[in-house]
Amino acid sequence: MESNAGTTETRSNVTVPDGGEVAAFESLQFTDEIHRLISAPGTDNASSFTALLELPATQVVELLHSPESVKLIVASAPNVEDFKGSFHFPSNTGLIQKDARFSVFSGEGNNKNEKSNSPEMTSKNSSANLEKAVKSEPAETVSSLPLVSDPTMENRNIKRKDREKKVKGSTKKSKTATNERLEDAEKLPYVHVRARRGQATDSHSLAERARREKINARMKLLQELVPGCNKISGTALVLDEIINHVQSLQRQVEFLSMRLATVNPRIDFNLDSLFTPESGSTMDGGNFPSLVTPLIWPDVQVNGYRKQFQHQWHFDTLKQPIWGREEVCNNYVTLENSLLSCDSSANSATLHANQLKMEL
Amino acid sequence: MNNPHHLNPTSLKSRFTTRFLRALTKIRAQKPISSSSPTEIFRRYRRIKVAADKSMAYSVRSRRIWSRAMLWKLRSRSYRRQDPCSGRRSGKTNQAIMKKSSNENTTTRREDGVGFVEEADELRQLVPGGETMNLCNLLDETAHYIKCLTTQVQLFSPIGKG
Numbered sequence: 001m002e003s004n005a006g007t008t009e010t011r012s013n014v015t016v017p018d019g020g021e022v023a024a025f026e027s028l029q030f031t032d033e034i035h036r037l038i039s040a041p042g043t044d045n046a047s048s049f050t051a052l053l054e055l056p057a058t059q060v061v062e063l064l065h066s067p068e069s070v071k072l073i074v075a076s077a078p079n080v081e082d083f084k085g086s087f088h089f090p091s092n093t094g095l096i097q098k099d100a101r102f103s104v105f106s107g108e109g110n111n112k113n114e115k116s117n118s119p120e121m122t123s124k125n126s127s128a129n130l131e132k133a134v135k136s137e138p139a140e141t142v143s144s145l146p147l148v149s150d151p152t153m154e155n156r157n158i159k160r161k162d163r164e165k166k167v168k169g170s171t172k173k174s175k176t177a178t179n180e181r182l183e184d185a186e187k188l189p190y191v192h193v194r195a196r197r198g199q200a201t202d203s204h205s206l207a208e209r210a211r212r213e214k215i216n217a218r219m220k221l222l223q224e225l226v227p228g229c230n231k232i233s234g235t236a237l238v239l240d241e242i243i244n245h246v247q248s249l250q251r252q253v254e255f256l257s258m259r260l261a262t263v264n265p266r267i268d269f270n271l272d273s274l275f276t277p278e279s280g281s282t283m284d285g286g287n288f289p290s291l292v293t294p295l296i297w298p299d300v301q302v303n304g305y306r307k308q309f310q311h312q313w314h315f316d317t318l319k320q321p322i323w324g325r326e327e328v329c330n331n332y333v334t335l336e337n338s339l340l341s342c343d344s345s346a347n348s349a350t351l352h353a354n355q356l357k358m359e360l
Numbered sequence: 361m362n363n364p365h366h367l368n369p370t371s372l373k374s375r376f377t378t379r380f381l382r383a384l385t386k387i388r389a390q391k392p393i394s395s396s397s398p399t400e401i402f403r404r405y406r407r408i409k410v411a412a413d414k415s416m417a418y419s420v421r422s423r424r425i426w427s428r429a430m431l432w433k434l435r436s437r438s439y440r441r442q443d444p445c446s447g448r449r450s451g452k453t454n455q456a457i458m459k460k461s462s463n464e465n466t467t468t469r470r471e472d473g474v475g476f477v478e479e480a481d482e483l484r485q486l487v488p489g490g491e492t493m494n495l496c497n498l499l500d501e502t503a504h505y506i507k508c509l510t511t512q513v514q515l516f517s518p519i520g521k522g
Binding site: 211214215218219226236242243247249250254256258260 | 384401402404405407408409412475476479480482483486487495496499500502503505506507509510512513516517519
C-alpha cells in the first residue's frame with residue numbers, strides 16, 4: 001500500500017492507516033490520483049505535494065462517494081480559475097473545500113498554495129506556538145483573522161497535519177471528519193479537538209482531552225469569580241481557595257441571617273442601599289420618594305442579646321465592629337413592604353404597597 | 361432624582377429580594393420580637409436561614425442542579441415535619457436514593473483522570489446536591505452557587521449599617 005503512495009516524501013508524511021477497511025479503498029484511488037497528478041504539468045511541486053497530503057482517506061472517500069458535491073464546491077469556489085494549466089482536481093478540491101469552510105481565505109488560496117511548502121518546515125517548530133485547542137473550526141478562523149497571512153498559512157498547514165493525525169486514528173474519526181467537511185462550515189455536529197503533535201489520537205484520549213479542556217475553562221472562570229485566585233498557580237490550591245471562599249460565604253449568610261433574627265423586628269430594606277451598597281445615606285429623598293417613611297422603632301432590648309451573641313459567635317473575618325457601632329433605634333430605612341406595618345402600631349408610615357410591587 | 365441603578369425586575373437579585381422579604385415578613389408576623397429568649401431567637405434564626413435558602417432556590421427555579429437539590433431537601437424536610445408517616449416514607453425514599461447515588465459515587469471514586477479528588481469531594485459536600493455531579497458540572501454549579509451566595513451577602517449586609 002505504501003509503495004503505491006508514490007514519492008518517498010509522501011510515504012514519510014502520509015501513512016495510510018493499516019487494517020482499516022477504507023485503507024484498501026484509498027490505495028486504489030491513490031494510484032489514480034497520483035498518476036493524474038504526476039502526469040499533469042504541475043504549477044508547483046508544492047501543489048502536488050500538498051495535494052498528495054490532502055489525499056489521505058478523508059478526501060479520497062469524499063471524492064469517491066460524492067463527486068457531485070465536489071463539483072458543486074468546485075463550481076462555487078472562486079479559486080478554480082486561479083489554478084492555470086493543470087486541472088489539479090484533488091488539490092483544488094482540498095483547498096477549495098477548506099476555502100469553502102474558511103471563507104476568509106477564499107481570495108488567498110493561490111498564494112497560500114504556492115507558499116505552503118516553505119513554511120511547512122518551520123511550521124513544525126511554530127506549530128507548538130500556534131496550536132490552539134478549539135472546539136470548532138469556524139471559531140478558529142475567526143480567531144486567526146487578525147493575523148498576517150503567513151501565520152494563517154501556517155495554521156492551515158497545522159490543520160492539514162492535524163487532519164493527517166486525525167486520519168491516523170480510527171476510521172470512525174475519519175468518517176466524522178468527512179461528514180463534517182461535506183456539511184456547511186457553520187454546522188459542525190461533532191466537537192472537534194485538536195490532536196496535538198505527538199499525542200495519541202484514539203477516541204478515548206481525545207475525549208479525555210476535551211473533558212480536561214472543559215474543566216480547565218471552568219476553573220478559569222472560577223478563578224475570576226473568587227477574589228485572589230488569579231495569582232495562585234496549581235489547580236489543587238485554587239480548588240482549596242474556592243472551597244474556603246464557599247465556606248466563608250455560607251458562614252456569612254448564616255451570620256447575617258442570625259443578625260436579622262436578633263436585631264430588630266421591622267427592618268425595612270432600602271432598595272437603593274440593597275443594590276448599591278456604596279451609596280451612603282439612606283435618607284436620600286430621591287430613592288423612592290413615595291416610599292420614604294420615617295420609622296421610630298420601639299426600644300428593644302437588643303443590647304443584652306447582642307452581647308450574648310458576641311460570645312457565642314466568634315466571627316473573626318466578618319463584621320464584628322459593626323456590632324458595636326450599630327444603633328438599632330436609629331436605623332432608618334425606607335419602607336418596602338407594606339406587610340410590615342401590621343407588626344407595629346407605632347408605625348406612622350405611609351404605605352404604597354402597590355406602587356412598591358409594580359416597581360419591583 | 362432617580363436612582364441611576366435601575367433594577368432589572370427579572371434579575372436574580374430582585375427575584376430573591378422580593379421572595380425573601382415576603383418570607384421575612386411572614387416570620388415576623390408570626391412571632392413578635394418582644395418574646396425574645398435566646399431559644400426563640402435561635403428558632404427564628406433557623407427559620408430565617410431556611411427562608412433565605414428557600415427563596416434563593418426558588419429564585420433560581422430548577423435551572424441549576426444545586427437549586428433542585430436544595431428544593432428537594434427543603435420539601436422533604438417540610439414533609440417530614442408536617443406528617444411523620446409520610447415524612448418517613450418520603451424520607452426513606454429520599455435517603456435510599458441519596459444513599460444509592462452516594463454509594464455509586466464512592467465506589468466509583470470519581471477519579472476522572474485528574475488529580476483533585478479530595479478537593480472535589482469537599483466541594484461536593486459544600487455545594488448542595490454536589491454528590492451526584494461529575495467534576496465538570498460541579499465546577500459549573502460552584503460558580504453559580506458562589507454568585508448566588510454573594511448576592512445574598514450583598515443583600516443582607518446593609519442591614520446592620522442601615
